Amino acid sequence: MPEQATDDAASRHVPVLLARCLELLAPALAEPGSVMVDSTLGMGGHTEGVLRAFPHVRVVGLDRDPQALELAGRRLAPFGDRFTPVHAIYDEIGDVLDDLGIGHVQGVLMDLGVSSLQLDEVERGFSYAKDAPLDMRMDSTTGQTAADVLNTYDQRAIARILREYGEERFAPRIARAVVAARAVRPLTRTAELVDLVRASIPAVARQTGGHPAKRTFQALRIEVNGELEVLERAVPASIEALAVGGRIVVEAYQSLEDRIVKRAFAAGATSSAPPDLPVEPATHTPYLRLVTRGAEEADAEELARNPRSQSVRLRAAERLRPTPDHMRDRKTPRRAA
Structure with missing residues (x-):
């Protein structure tokens, strides 16, 4: 990895709604010895904010991207053993905490979607703006x-993925074009896909809604990384990892993600x-309290500071009591007390 890619994390990444995240987490992280899990470490911006704001807190940072872990590790090295990086996907939070000998935590933060690092590294293939290999992992x-996937x-x-994950109304046309093109030669570059998508969408429809390939790239990224299936497991697993009084804060960037979070919190x-x-019997009372009223969005000041906050939807909840057996997701193991 180029030296610059590991040394300038702070300048390359502005964490979305950092001040609001810290405000929401503060009551749960007030006591010495508190532990927070940053489930989507990325370049470490949110974790750095937490470690600076709460000098008594330890953060366990999870990320499936080894490059992100290396970069964030350098950024957060000054905090010593208050920061623990782990190569893992966030639905593995229970196993990670077990391996570290941690029972329950006081905070969980999830900043979903593709990270700044992945968008900025052209060769990763996440961006439709520049030609690169069709990777997206x-x-x-x-x-x-x-x-x-495409080949x-x-x-x-293919049409189902584009329709369900990208909400692309021209999914059948695009899928047909992909199959026709790959019959000539396999698709290998993002520019090839962009051209196919553009040619498949009527000119009048391309005049609104942003880049015509945006929805297709989102859908493929979700499929390649199993993002929605992972999130369906990760939210209840993260709730189970919370101690009573602990808080979970989630930032989602598209409706499919936000719907999963909203449903689990509700x-x-x-x-x-x-x-x-x-x-109402005591055994049937809620085990979560919604801390935000609906989903919060970025204000004008945040948008000016960080354009990538444009589509964020932030939700937070606090654990009131252990999850009763009859209300617990059966696929999510109960954590030991």
Whole structure:
């Protein structure tokens, strides 16, 4: 990796809604010995903010991207053993904490989607603005690439991915064009895909909604990295990792992610008692309290400072009590007390 890529994390990355995240986490991180998990470490901006704001807090930083871990590790080295980097995907939070001998934590922060590092490294293939290999893996050491998806999935599967993950209304046209093109030669470059998408979308539709390939690239990235399936597991696992009084803060950047977070939070913040009971049994009271009213967005000041905050949707919740067995996601192991 070029030396510059590991030494200028702070200048390359402005963490989204950092002040608001710190404000929401503060009550949970007030006590000495508090531990927070930064589930999406990236270039370490949020973690650095937490370590500076709360000198008594330890942060465990997870990331599936080895390059991000190396870069953030250098940035956060001055904090010594208050920072622990771990190569892991965030749905593995329970296993990570078990390996570290940590029972429950006081905070969890999740900043979802593609990171600044991945967008800025052209050769990773996340950007439709510059030609690069069709990769899009967040962990470039393992798994299928975007080229694998485009060259091996059948037309119906490609159309489904573009429609469901990219909300692309011209998904069938694009999928048909991909299959026709790969019959001549395999797709290997992002520029080839951009040209195919542009040619598949009617000219009048290309005049609005931003870059015509934006939705296709989002859909492929989600498929390559299994992002929604991982998030479906990660949110309940993160809630189970929280101590009573602990808080989870999640920043999502597209509606599919935000919907998963909203659903998990709402399930925990809603009584499970039948609505016609005169008295709510204690075993049916909510185990979460919503800290934000709906999803918060970036204000004008934040947008001016950090354009990448434009689509952020921030939600936060606080754990009120352990999750009752009848309200717990059966696929998520209960953590030891």
